[in-house]
Amino acid sequence: AQSVSQHNHHVILSEAASLELGCNYSYGGTVNLFWYVQYPGQHLQLLLKYFSGDPLVKGIKGFEAEFIKSKVSFNLRKPSVQWSDTAEYFCAVTLHNTDKLIFGTGTRLQVFP
Amino acid sequence: GAGVSQSPSNKVTEKGKDVELRCDPISGHTALYWYRQSLGQGLEFLIYFQGNSAPDKSGLPSDRFSAERTGGSVSTLTIQRTQQEDSAVYLCASSFGYGRGQYEQYFGPGTRLTVT
Numbered sequence: 001a002q003s004v005s006q007h008n009h010h011v012i013l014s015e016a017a018s019l020e021l022g023c024n025y026s027y028g029g030t031v032n033l034f035w036y037v038q039y040p041g042q043h044l045q046l047l048l049k050y051f052s053g054d055p056l057v058k059g060i061k062g063f064e065a066e067f068i069k070s071k072v073s074f075n076l077r078k079p080s081v082q083w084s085d086t087a088e089y090f091c092a093v094t095l096h097n098t099d100k101l102i103f104g105t106g107t108r109l110q111v112f113p
Numbered sequence: 114g115a116g117v118s119q120s121p122s123n124k125v126t127e128k129g130k131d132v133e134l135r136c137d138p139i140s141g142h143t144a145l146y147w148y149r150q151s152l153g154q155g156l157e158f159l160i161y162f163q164g165n166s167a168p169d170k171s172g173l174p175s176d177r178f179s180a181e182r183t184g185g186s187v188s189t190l191t192i193q194r195t196q197q198e199d200s201a202v203y204l205c206a207s208s209f210g211y212g213r214g215q216y217e218q219y220f221g222p223g224t225r226l227t228v229t
Contacts, residue, residue, distance in 0.1 A: 043221060043222055045220070046217050049217070096214060099169075100214075101158060
């Protein structure tokens, strides 16, 4: 079935640890890729997006993601996490001819000082 | 500037009652989206508007759900004869444009609906 998969449901890290959250999608054709973040008590907000071009994209707050077409993946990374990165992270896609976001199930990240 | 606003922020209703949820998009945004966030189903698309028309209603769970948008601005999501499985956070988003799926969507704070 067509879907967006986030295999890490809950990740616990200490501050300064490196982070990588997995995202895979199973749609054929052209897709647009997004990572959204929801901090506790706040709205969903965009972290970064990829449409085309350089497969390594940089977003806000030191996050980056790499699109690997052969692996149909768009993993989110950060070299050194902070306590303030504690949040839920959602990978999402839009198909080329539609504007609706299709979300993964989310990854809850907890960072301890 | 002002972001997407939604009202009410919380709604508790009895099973079988109708509810209306409101979304005020960012001024000037032509596209408006409704999503639902629940424990069992995650974040699901419901419907979106380009201007006042809704080209994609594929996410509406049943004919008890409907939405309209008037004047290219405010939108109302109506749920008739609410059921307990309708309990969720209903999120609204808006974007400056539409087409090709590349416009950033700005989300509101959501309406938490509880059906008792």
